[in-house]
Amino acid sequence: MSITRYETAARMSRAVVHNDIVYLCGQVAEDRSTDITEQTQTMLAKVASLLETVGSSKDNILSATIYLKDMNLFAQMNSVWDAWVEEGKAPARACVEARMASPELLVEISVIAAISKA
Numbered sequence: 001m002s003i004t005r006y007e008t009a010a011r012m013s014r015a016v017v018h019n020d021i022v023y024l025c026g027q028v029a030e031d032r033s034t035d036i037t038e039q040t041q042t043m044l045a046k047v048a049s050l051l052e053t054v055g056s057s058k059d060n061i062l063s064a065t066i067y068l069k070d071m072n073l074f075a076q077m078n079s080v081w082d083a084w085v086e087e088g089k090a091p092a093r094a095c096v097e098a099r100m101a102s103p104e105l106l107v108e109i110s111v112i113a114a115i116s117k118a
Helices: 036-053 071-084
Strands: 003-008 013-018 021-024 061-068 092-097 107-114
Touching (some): 021 036, 036 071, 036 107, 061 071, 071 092
Parallel strands (some): 061 092
Antiparallel strands (some): 003 013, 013 021
């Protein structure tokens, strides 16, 4: 059994790969002071970058769980998400309202994706 951990700290790894599946830790915005649109854009950019680092891509996302501070932000977040996900490649997805770890965070995402085969 092979498990590879990336950017591991005492509490968590940013990504863990096992059996050609990558599990990302929760990703949040670069700048927590921005609105939901900007937070969603930078959060998804971080997801894409981290997936690329481990040999995957946003097109290989199998499952995504999105946490919103307030469901009133759902439509604005979805407008960014819908533009980011390529047509026909939408993953299984859940979106829930949650109390965030920091009060200025509006959105967080956890992703599971397949590793790209060469």
